[in-house]
Amino acid sequence: MDASLFVIQPASAEPIYRQIVEQLRRLIASGQLAVGELLPSVRDVAGFHAVNPMTVSRAYSLAENEGLLERLRGKGMAVAAGQRTAHSQAARLALLEPQLLALARHAQELELPADPVLRRLGKLLGER
Known part of the structure; x- marks a missing residue:
């Protein structure tokens, strides 16, 4: 998965971690991210967008708490199995x-x- 998956707008009033979570919701709802698909690593996203890794980690953790993502030991974060491939x-x-x-x-x-x-x-x- 490519770190350019996300479009981050540093000048936006919306915090970066929320931008990432909202984009994850939309990408999963549209089926662009399929169940089990691995996300780019925290380090890759942070490096590509020149943001603090803790910001990306916070976004991934919030998405995990919402049930959007799941942590796969040794592999990273993936779209949670409970997610449908595309919403109506x-x-x-x-x-x-x-x-x-x-x-x-x-x-x-x-x-x-x-x-x-x-x-x-x-x-x-x-x-x-």
Whole structure:
């Protein structure tokens, strides 16, 4: 598994460990990370993204406590056996709900109509 799996934004208000946990939730829910798939080591992720290894370790531990990951002796962390390979579209959309609410609030604060916001979002998603 490649350490570039995660996209970390150091300037974000969201702590890095939470960014990692949220990405793990989405990657598992979408089926991009399959049950039993090994994650990159704490050291690899920390080195690749130039973050403190304790930050990555904290994220992995939280994901393990949530049941997303399991520790395999001598191998590292893997997607927990109890995870389904992919969630329904509704379940995956539910993971986006907080960000969609924030986007809607920001658009309203900027007094932007829905059409240009939706067109821009469509472009970002790669739709035509």
